[in-house]
Amino acid sequence: MARFTTTFKQYIKHVQRADRYFGYDLRGLAKISNLLGFLYEDWWNIEFSGLDRLPAEGPAVIVGNTSGLLPWTPLMLIYALMSRRQNPRRVSVLADMDWIGDERAYQFLLELGFVPWSSANMKRLIDEGDLVAIFPEMFEAKNYWERYRLYEFDWTRLLPAVEQNVKIFPLASIGQDDAMPTFLNLDGLAKFLNIPSYPITPFFPWLPFPVNLTSYAQKWHMHILPACNYERKTGRDEIEEVVKTQARFIEGEIQAEINRMIRARLKRHEY
Amino acid sequence: MANWQDLKALSGLEEPLKRMARRNPSYYARYAGEDDEFGYKLSTFALWEPFFRFLLEDYFKLQLRGVENIPSEGRALLVGNHSGLLPLDGGMLSTALANRATNPRRIRFLVTDWFFTVPGLGDWIQETGQVRATLDNAKKLLDREEIVGIYPEGIRGVGKTFPQRYRVLDFHPGFVQLSIATQTPIIPIATVGGDEIYPNFMNMKAMSQLLHMPFYPITPTFPWLPFPLMFFPLPVKWVMNVHRPIDLGYPVEKANDRKLVMRIAKEIQYEIQRDLNKLLRERKSLFTGWDIDDEEQ
Numbered sequence: 001m002a003r004f005t006t007t008f009k010q011y012i013k014h015v016q017r018a019d020r021y022f023g024y025d026l027r028g029l030a031k032i033s034n035l036l037g038f039l040y041e042d043w044w045n046i047e048f049s050g051l052d053r054l055p056a057e058g059p060a061v062i063v064g065n066t067s068g069l070l071p072w073t074p075l076m077l078i079y080a081l082m083s084r085r086q087n088p089r090r091v092s093v094l095a096d097m098d099w100i101g102d103e104r105a106y107q108f109l110l111e112l113g114f115v116p117w118s119s120a121n122m123k124r125l126i127d128e129g130d131l132v133a134i135f136p137e138m139f140e141a142k143n144y145w146e147r148y149r150l151y152e153f154d155w156t157r158l159l160p161a162v163e164q165n166v167k168i169f170p171l172a173s174i175g176q177d178d179a180m181p182t183f184l185n186l187d188g189l190a191k192f193l194n195i196p197s198y199p200i201t202p203f204f205p206w207l208p209f210p211v212n213l214t215s216y217a218q219k220w221h222m223h224i225l226p227a228c229n230y231e232r233k234t235g236r237d238e239i240e241e242v243v244k245t246q247a248r249f250i251e252g253e254i255q256a257e258i259n260r261m262i263r264a265r266l267k268r269h270e271y
Numbered sequence: 272m273a274n275w276q277d278l279k280a281l282s283g284l285e286e287p288l289k290r291m292a293r294r295n296p297s298y299y300a301r302y303a304g305e306d307d308e309f310g311y312k313l314s315t316f317a318l319w320e321p322f323f324r325f326l327l328e329d330y331f332k333l334q335l336r337g338v339e340n341i342p343s344e345g346r347a348l349l350v351g352n353h354s355g356l357l358p359l360d361g362g363m364l365s366t367a368l369a370n371r372a373t374n375p376r377r378i379r380f381l382v383t384d385w386f387f388t389v390p391g392l393g394d395w396i397q398e399t400g401q402v403r404a405t406l407d408n409a410k411k412l413l414d415r416e417e418i419v420g421i422y423p424e425g426i427r428g429v430g431k432t433f434p435q436r437y438r439v440l441d442f443h444p445g446f447v448q449l450s451i452a453t454q455t456p457i458i459p460i461a462t463v464g465g466d467e468i469y470p471n472f473m474n475m476k477a478m479s480q481l482l483h484m485p486f487y488p489i490t491p492t493f494p495w496l497p498f499p500l501m502f503f504p505l506p507v508k509w510v511m512n513v514h515r516p517i518d519l520g521y522p523v524e525k526a527n528d529r530k531l532v533m534r535i536a537k538e539i540q541y542e543i544q545r546d547l548n549k550l551l552r553e554r555k556s557l558f559t560g561w562d563i564d565d566e567e568q
Contacts, residue, residue, distance in 0.1 A: 149548045245538075252541020255548070259438040266434055 028111025050224035147177035175220030310397030343374030353428030354465025464509030508560030
C-alpha cells in the first residue's frame with residue numbers, strides 16, 4: 001500500500017474528491033495495481049499512443065474494441081490513465097454486469113471503476129465531469145478467425161453522450177485477440193452457466209485455476225483517435241439520427257485504425 | 272453452366288459474336304456497334320466471356336446479392352473493395368452483370384496505368400471494357416450514361432497479404448468528387464472470396480522494384496509453377512453484396528469541399544468494411560460458403 005501511494009501520488013490526489021456513488025474505491029485498485037503494472041509494462045508491453053488527446057478535465061467518452069470474457073482491455077485503459085505522470089485520470093467503464101452472480105466479483109469490479117450500464121448512470125457520470133469508457137463488445141469472446149473484426153455497435157449506448165454534447169474518442173487496440181486466442185465458443189454451456197460466453201482457449205478451461213486465465217506474451221498496441229465531430233441537434237428524432245450515423249462512423253474509424261495497425265505490425269516482416 | 276457450346280467458342284470453332292447474339296440477345300442488341308474510342312470491342316468480350324462465365328458459375332460459384340440495385344438505365348458509380356492478386360473481382364462483376372436476366376449492362380472499370388505497360392495486356396484490357404483511370408475519361412463515360420466501376424483502394428488493395436485479407440485500405444476520395452461533380456449515384460459493393468483465391472504469403476519489395484511491378488507476391492503457386500499454372504486460383508466460394516444506390520444530393524460546387532469529400536469517402540469505406548465483417552461472420556466454410564437458406568433470400 002505504501003508503494004502504491006508513492007507511485008500513484010498524482011492519481012490519488014486526483015481522485016480524492018471523485019464521486020463514489022457507484023462504489024469506486026481506491027483500495028480495489030491498490031490490490032491489483034502490481035498485477036496490472038506487470039501485465040501492462042512487461043507481459044503485454046503495451047504501446048499506448050494518443051493519450052494526450054484526452055482532456056485534462058471535464059467529461060469525455062471513450063469507445064473501444066475489446067474481446068474475451070475477462071475485461072482486460074478496459075483494465076489496461078484504467079491502468080494507462082492511472083499511471084500517467086501528467087494528468088492521471090479516473091475512468092469509469094460502463095458495462096452490462098447483471099450476469100455476474102458472484103457478489104464479491106461484482107463488488108470488486110465496482111471498486112475498480114466499473115459501473116452497470118444504464119443511460120441514467122452514464123448521464124450522471126458525464127454530469128460529474130468524469131471520463132467514461134464504453135466497450136460495446138464487452139464480455140463477448142471472439143473466435144480466432146474473427147479476430148479484430150468489430151461486431152456492430154449498439155448505437156443506443158452513445159445516446160447519452162450525444163445528448164449532452166460530450167466529445168467521443170475512439171480507442172483502437174490490437175494484441176488481445178492474439179494473446180488469448182479463442183478456438184471455440186460453447187454457447188450452450190454459456191447459457192447453462194448464465195455467462196455471456198464460454199471460450200475454449202489453449203489455457204481455458206484445461207489448466208488449474210489461476211493458470212487458466214493466463215495469456216501469451218503478445219505485444220499490444222492501443223491508440224486513441226481524434227475526437228469525432230458531430231452536429232448538435234435538439235429534436236429527439238434528429239439526435240437519434242445523429243447517434244445512429246455517429247455509431248457507425250466510430251465503428252468504422254476503429255476498424256480502419258485496427259487495419260492500419262495490423263498492417264504496420266506486418267510491415268516488419270516485409271523484405 | 273459452361274457447356275460444349277462455350278468450349279466451341281473458346282476453341283474458335285464457332286464465331287464468338289454469333290454465339291453471343293444467340294445466347295445473350297439483349298446484351299448483344301444493346302452493345303453491338305457500340306465500340307468507342309476507349310477501345311471497347313464486343314468481339315473480344317464475346318470471345319472471353321465464356322471463360323469468365325465458367326469461373327463465375329462453376330468455379331467460384333459467385334452469389335450476387337442485390338444485383339437489382341444496379342439501374343437498368345442511366346449512369347452509376349460502382350465502388351468496392353479490391354481483392355485477389357489478379358483483379359478478378361472486376362471481371363466477375365462485369366460478367367455477372369452482362370449475364371443478368373433482365374437488362375444486362377456493361378461496366379467500364381477504371382484501371383491503373385501499370386497494366387498498360389505490360390506487353391499485350393493493355394489492348395486486351397481496353398477491348399474488354401476497361402479504361403485508363405483519369406478523371407476526364409470517367410467524366411466522359413458518365414456523360415454517356417455508362418456504369419463506371421472504381422476500386423478506390425487502387426493497386427495496393429490487390430496486393431494485400433493473407434493476414435490482411437478483407438481489411439479495407441483507406442479509400443482514395445476521388446470517386447466521391449467524381450460522383451458529386453457529375454451527380455452520379457454511388458453503389459457500394461462488398462466482395463468476399465477474392466482475397467483467398469491466391470493466398471499471398473508475402474510481398475517481395477526488392478523483386479517488385481527490380482521488375483517494376485506494383486508488388487511481387489509469393490503464393491503457393493507463384494512463382495514456383497510454370498506459366499499458366501502459377502495463376503491457378505483456389506476454388507473459394509464468392510459472394511458479392513451490391514448495396515442500394517446512394518444519392519449524395521450535394522450541389523456540383525461541393526465537389527471541391529475536401530472535408531466533405533473525405534468524410535463521405537470514409538463513410539462509404541466503413542460501410543463496405545462493416546458489410547465484409549458481417550459476411551465473414553456468417554460464412555460457414557471457405558469452400559462451401561454460406562447457408563443455403565441465406566442464398567435463397
